Amino acid sequence: MHSDPGGAPDRSRFGDLLAARVAERRSQVVLGIDPDPSLLWPEALAGSTEGSAGERAAAAVERHCALLIEAAGPACVACKPQLACFERLGEPGWRALAATVSKARAAGLLVLADGKRGDVPVTARAYAQALLGATPSPFGEVPGLGVDAVTANPLMGADALEPLVAAARATGAGVFVLVRTSNAGAADVLDLALADGRPLWEHLGDLVRSLGAPAGSGLADVGAVMGATEPGHLARARELMPRAVFLLPGVGAQGGRVEDLAPAFEPGRAGGLVTASRSIAEAGAKQGGAPMPDAARAEAERLREASWSLAG
């Protein structure tokens, strides 16, 4: 994504890229793209008349995502496609994912691939090739999705994260590591008390801090997923990870409130990214009657304004 001909590669550009985009778009909102073929906008369903169920569903998903990006994208700085939602449609689903990434880039959005991958080093390198880099082959390089950031699972330790971090750093991208997630079950493992008295998620916060390299903006290229459903953790998380960007899922449908997220923004407006998916895409269904794109646009703008004024 960034090339630096003639100079040493800048190994920590993601923080700067993000800070610039947040300032330019005046938004810290990340549009979650989690298409469910049973909940697509009516506007997306017309025209899928040929092919298998998977091909027709994937074509409708692709149209839905395009409409969602057109409607809500202007109020957002990035989008976050959920890989599971595309993978469940098989081969045509992967095609719809690639088309959605292109559409988002054309709309000026950064793209965060949400797959929460984590595996042994040789496999982590394969995921890095799939999402951030390219795969060498006897037939030439096979380009990956080419996203700006990925989510990653730290359970298997530092050597499972390092190939993703290295690939991200080489292209100016970022990695968001799960630290304290937004689901109820997060308490089962992430909140376990360690022998030193701290919960496990704080240990993962240390890992995030140690893996990240800060950019000129002061923001590191390794961030943390911190669920917005437990805002009480944010102040402590900010102490542990002063330069990490926090990806904050769980606002809206899962119960989190933008007003509780202030500690995320201490390093600057780009220090916190407010992620919402269903609360934007399904805003029209909840209001009953409003056209889906208009309702999504309004909800994304409401979130943008709420977080922008909070962090000002």
Place this chain on the structure above:
Amino acid sequence: MHSDPGGAPDRSRFGDLLAARVAERRSQVVLGIDPDPSLLWPEALAGSTEGSAGERAAAAVERHCALLIEAAGPACVACKPQLACFERLGEPGWRALAATVSKARAAGLLVLADGKRGDVPVTARAYAQALLGATPSPFGEVPGLGVDAVTANPLMGADALEPLVAAARATGAGVFVLVRTSNAGAADVLDLALADGRPLWEHLGDLVRSLGAPAGSGLADVGAVMGATEPGHLARARELMPRAVFLLPGVGAQGGRVEDLAPAFEPGRAGGLVTASRSIAEAGAKQGGAPMPDAARAEAERLREASWSLAG
């Protein structure tokens, strides 16, 4: 996979299915399928003359996997495609994955999809649809990969695993949860001491035991990934999870030895599945000169014999 017309569905068939297949094939070996386009067998490279680099690489990967299954499959009870290795080839990679699953089934192998997924419940359901079930859509059901088992990551807690377990149980499939993995970095998090003095992985073992339902064979449908590189853990793991099938990666290339795995087989021969990938596929390259399929067949048979005699 299993239907039970006229009766209550049997909710715990995976253990029985696996025990029967192990007895029938006289093998506990799982063929790891981790195709690297730069390390394909020479026999697989001929014929890819059209299309993009990704299409040509995926076609060669598909041929490589078919040859590997033909050569090493007869000594194995199952195969374990590594999803990352297919995803890095994009849309044609997903097609090669589906073709490889079909090929493995036709060869009589069970299929374990190795993706180590873990996410919030709504997303875990999407992964379950992708791998184990089907996705409802306005255009009809979109079938998933339809595999016999998946690997899963427990970091996000029980509610991230339950949708995978439920979908597996509904089709007679199994779930293998990461408990103590085979990479060096596993010590960073999985070995952390908890406040009660136990390492984190033992807590995950409790989670595996509580999620699993045993079949008539005595084996549960929720198993554990236990790296063969730390065999000292196996006896303790067996105490914690007396009915879980252990998926044992790390034999061969990562340094694990079949001879150290006896505690895995305490509940019976199907209690441990010995997984090897590179040590089988690259056996010919190491021997320098032997045809790749012959060397792979011999190495798989050597592993089969070593584990079968150990568990007898």
